[in-house]
Amino acid sequence: MTELERKQDRAPIPSRWEYATAPESREIVSLRERYGHFVGGEWLEPAESYQTIDPASEEPLAEVGQATDEEVQLAVRTAQDAFENGWSALPGSERAKYLYRIARILQERSREFAVLESLNGGKPIRESRDVDLPLSAAHFFYYAGWADKLEYAFPNRKPRPLGVAGQIIPWNFPLLMLAWKIAPALAAGNTVVLKPAETTPLSALLFCDVLRQAELPPGVVNIVTGDGRAGAALVKSDVAKIAFTGSTEVGKAIQRELAGTGKKLTLELGGKAANVIFDDAALDQAVEGIVNGIYFNQGHVCCAGSRLLVQESIYEPVISKLKRRLGTLRVGDPLDKNTDVGAINSRQQLDKIQELVRSGEEEGAEIYQPPCRLPEKGYWFVPTVFTNVAQSYRIAQEEIFGPVLSVLTFRTPDEAVEKANNTPYGLSAGVWTEKGSRILSMAQRLRAGVIWANTYNRFDPSSPFGGYRESGFGREGGLHGLEPYLDFE
Amino acid sequence: MSRLPVRKTYKLFVGGEFPRSESGRTYEAEGQNVARASRKDVRDAVRAARSAFPKWAGMTAYNRGQVLYRVAEMMEARRGEFADLCSGSKEVDRSIDRLVWYAGWADKLAQVLGSSNSVAGPYFNFTVPEPTGVVGILAPAEPALAGLVSRVSPAIVGGNAAVVVASEPHPLAAIELAEALATADVPGGVVNILTGRREELAPVLAGHMDVNALDVSGADGDVPELERLAAENVKRVVHGAPDDQSPWEIAGFLELKTVWHPIGV
Numbered sequence: 001m002t003e004l005e006r007k008q009d010r011a012p013i014p015s016r017w018e019y020a021t022a023p024e025s026r027e028i029v030s031l032r033e034r035y036g037h038f039v040g041g042e043w044l045e046p047a048e049s050y051q052t053i054d055p056a057s058e059e060p061l062a063e064v065g066q067a068t069d070e071e072v073q074l075a076v077r078t079a080q081d082a083f084e085n086g087w088s089a090l091p092g093s094e095r096a097k098y099l100y101r102i103a104r105i106l107q108e109r110s111r112e113f114a115v116l117e118s119l120n121g122g123k124p125i126r127e128s129r130d131v132d133l134p135l136s137a138a139h140f141f142y143y144a145g146w147a148d149k150l151e152y153a154f155p156n157r158k159p160r161p162l163g164v165a166g167q168i169i170p171w172n173f174p175l176l177m178l179a180w181k182i183a184p185a186l187a188a189g190n191t192v193v194l195k196p197a198e199t200t201p202l203s204a205l206l207f208c209d210v211l212r213q214a215e216l217p218p219g220v221v222n223i224v225t226g227d228g229r230a231g232a233a234l235v236k237s238d239v240a241k242i243a244f245t246g247s248t249e250v251g252k253a254i255q256r257e258l259a260g261t262g263k264k265l266t267l268e269l270g271g272k273a274a275n276v277i278f279d280d281a282a283l284d285q286a287v288e289g290i291v292n293g294i295y296f297n298q299g300h301v302c303c304a305g306s307r308l309l310v311q312e313s314i315y316e317p318v319i320s321k322l323k324r325r326l327g328t329l330r331v332g333d334p335l336d337k338n339t340d341v342g343a344i345n346s347r348q349q350l351d352k353i354q355e356l357v358r359s360g361e362e363e364g365a366e367i368y369q370p371p372c373r374l375p376e377k378g379y380w381f382v383p384t385v386f387t388n389v390a391q392s393y394r395i396a397q398e399e400i401f402g403p404v405l406s407v408l409t410f411r412t413p414d415e416a417v418e419k420a421n422n423t424p425y426g427l428s429a430g431v432w433t434e435k436g437s438r439i440l441s442m443a444q445r446l447r448a449g450v451i452w453a454n455t456y457n458r459f460d461p462s463s464p465f466g467g468y469r470e471s472g473f474g475r476e477g478g479l480h481g482l483e484p485y486l487d488f489e
Numbered sequence: 490m491s492r493l494p495v496r497k498t499y500k501l502f503v504g505g506e507f508p509r510s511e512s513g514r515t516y517e518a519e520g521q522n523v524a525r526a527s528r529k530d531v532r533d534a535v536r537a538a539r540s541a542f543p544k545w546a547g548m549t550a551y552n553r554g555q556v557l558y559r560v561a562e563m564m565e566a567r568r569g570e571f572a573d574l575c576s577g578s579k580e581v582d583r584s585i586d587r588l589v590w591y592a593g594w595a596d597k598l599a600q601v602l603g604s605s606n607s608v609a610g611p612y613f614n615f616t617v618p619e620p621t622g623v624v625g626i627l628a629p630a631e632p633a634l635a636g637l638v639s640r641v642s643p644a645i646v647g648g649n650a651a652v653v654v655a656s657e658p659h660p661l662a663a664i665e666l667a668e669a670l671a672t673a674d675v676p677g678g679v680v681n682i683l684t685g686r687r688e689e690l691a692p693v694l695a696g697h698m699d700v701n702a703l704d705v706s707g708a709d710g711d712v713p714e715l716e717r718l719a720a721e722n723v724k725r726v727v728h729g730a731p732d733d734q735s736p737w738e739i740a741g742f743l744e745l746k747t748v749w750h751p752i753g754v
Contacts, residue, residue, distance in 0.1 A: 138609065157737075248723070251723060252720050252721065252723060253720075255716075255719075255720035255723065256717045256720040258716075259713045259714075259715075259716030259717040259719075259720065260712060260713020260714075260716055260717075261713075262728075267723065269723065424722065439750065443746075443748045448746070449744065449745065449746055449747065450746075450747050450748075450749070451746065451747070451748045451749070452749050453748060453749060453750045454750060454751055455612065455749055455750070455751050458608070458610070458612060458749050460606070460608035460609055460610070460612075460614070462606045462607050462608055462609075462614075463606045463608050463614050463616075463747055463749070464604075464606070464616050464745055464747050465747065466745070468621070468744050469622075469701065469722070469723065470722055470723045471723075472723060473723065473725050475745050478604060478606055478616065478747075479604055480604070480616065480745055488737070
């Protein structure tokens with residue numbers, strides 16, 4: 001806290017609102033005790049398995065397979081057969097109709113999926129209901145329309161599918177990331193082997209039932225579950241392409257592994273986005289944008305606005321408004337419709353957040369956490385703001401992937417650009433100002449794949465998403481998201 | 490009695506200047522002593538490229554197009570010299586015409602590669618191509634001139650700065666090209682050309698942490714190892730056509746940036 005803040009006693013007022021709980025019923029989800037791998041349209045009994053849990057209660061939800069090398073290879077061979085025997089020869093208009101069916105079924109079963117997503121991943125039901133599910137369905141609907149229009153998407157280039165796409169997705173948006181991967185792959189005429197994240201396999205396994213209902217030909221989409229070993233087996237297998245979303249560290253390992261193989265690769269990796277607030281910004285809106293930028297989905301977002309860059313002249317009001325707003329965030333039961341911040345996805349992730357937050361305190365940053373009652377069981381972390389942060393601190397350089405904001409200041413636009421670009425990442429950035437020419441100038445100078453101006457964390461299937469530098473390469477979404485799944489003459 | 494000709498000293502091209510290798514080494518190629526660049530020369534060239542990048546990327550596309558066209562003009566004036574240093578006048582003509590072709594792309598890329606996106610909400614949303622930054626290029630061993638022009642032009646027309654390792658057996662055309670670049674209003678450091686042992690220079694370029702993309706279209710030797718080194722900072726690895734032209738060759742060196750803004754009153 002600065003001297004001025006102390007004098008003015010701008011300490012935030014914790015919310016005194018009492019909320020009655022408003023839990024969404026979990027009855028709509030019926031889970032099986034055990035799941036296998038989904039290969040060739042059937043359940044394959046796994047050789048090894050593990051428990052997947054609810055991170056909000058640490059209670060086991062189901063037993064799922066830990067795919068072995070042989071099981072992964074079987075899935076890839078099955079996808080290869082499906083590619084050669086039917087799928088690649090199917091007219092685009094027929095592929096389109098399968099994708100439209102999937103989109104519709106996801107809309108019809110959206111509540112069931114939303115509840116499951118919150119159960120297995122810890123994210124607030126409000127987010128899985130209002131963001132993850134509508135966007136997942138929209139993604140299939142969008143790419144369905146491309147399936148029979150590829151020659152217009154890529155005129156004179158004679159697009160043709162690659163074969164089997166191996167896809168590895170993270171745990172922060174399990175179903176949405178599945179949609180981002182599977183929809184363009186199928187639209188382009190490929191078949192798929194997808195591995196969901198170790199901690200969040202259940203929505204992908206329920207998605208297999210959507211495929212059954214859509215009557216998608218067996219083997220076109222295969223799902224194998226497990227930890228990084230299963231992912232590594234998929235990377236080493238005989239696929240034509242790997243699409244990976246996850247950490248930069250693993251992304252680099254995959255790029256090394258694929259070196260010299262000629263396999264196609266797209267990587268959507270980490271980020272350390274700057275959210276830049278100028279003194280002429282609409283402050284209340286900007287504060288909402290800051291909160292949405294870093295506390296949305298517990299900060300488990302690769303494009304989270306984890307570094308707040310505030311112009312010095314408005315530092316005091318922004319920080320005091322932000323602290324006040326933090327006091328109103330409700331942390332707790334993901335299935336409660338009032339909840340703003342849910343459970344941290346796993347013990348491992350909680351450990352990582354705690355470790356980085358400790359480093360922030362040790363390096364000299366000032367920590368602020370609103371008063372907050374956390375549930376006794378499960379993995380939780382209070383929304384946190386660090387002020388007095390130097391650019392060299394780990395909390396200003398490393399991706400925390402949790403509800404932790406690091407605040408830095410700047411005086412001039414040049415300094416803001418310099419600081420915003422001063423990480424190895426380049427996934428996204430935010431700008432808040434009422435001056436149009438400044439928005440465009442900042443949008444040009446920020447080295448990132450997605451720039452949100454006077455908004456943050458917006459996604460759409462028609463909008464390309466992906467990073468610069470160590471945030472990866474290739475785009476997902478839009479026309480540009482089709483290209484990585486096609487070969488050209 | 491015939492006149493004794495004045496010979497040229499073949500040096501590197503870094504930051505718009507023609508230094509010798511800091512190592513003081515040369516190697517003999519095509520009957521000449523040619524500078525043999527060191528690892529330090531690679532690092533100096535990357536630094537020159539990095540500092541040239543903002544200015545080059547910040548120029549208007551029209552301006553960049555004119556500079557590329559100017560390079561073609563300078564090459565045209567040296568057709569005879571170039572012909573002696575490659576497979577002949579046909580290769581020279583192809584190279585000059587290719588530069589002219591790429592020059593015209595500068596202010597059309599955004600229209601062909603970018604998009605306006607119909608998002609489901611009150612937002613203005615568009616996607617534009619931008620240069621990826623500093624590009625390392627391993628020029629094809631042959632054709633000595635057309636190979637070099639085919640890889641450098643698509644890299645720089647979109648606003649990137651390049652560090653090129655020239656053909657090891659045929660480096661003279663590359664130095665001749667450097668002289669054309671130096672007189673064509675290409676800002677110093679936008680193209681840097683190193684001659685020397687590929688085996689020694691390529692891994693340094695591939696592993697350099699301030700290089701954003703590696704063009705292996707003309708690479709020889711242990712290419713998988715170069716690709717592994719490139720992963721250290723998630724470089725874009727470009728496998729292009731060593732002697733062809735296409736806007737997709739440009740796209741390999743570009744990023745796509747998507748900008749959102751709310752629509753409201």
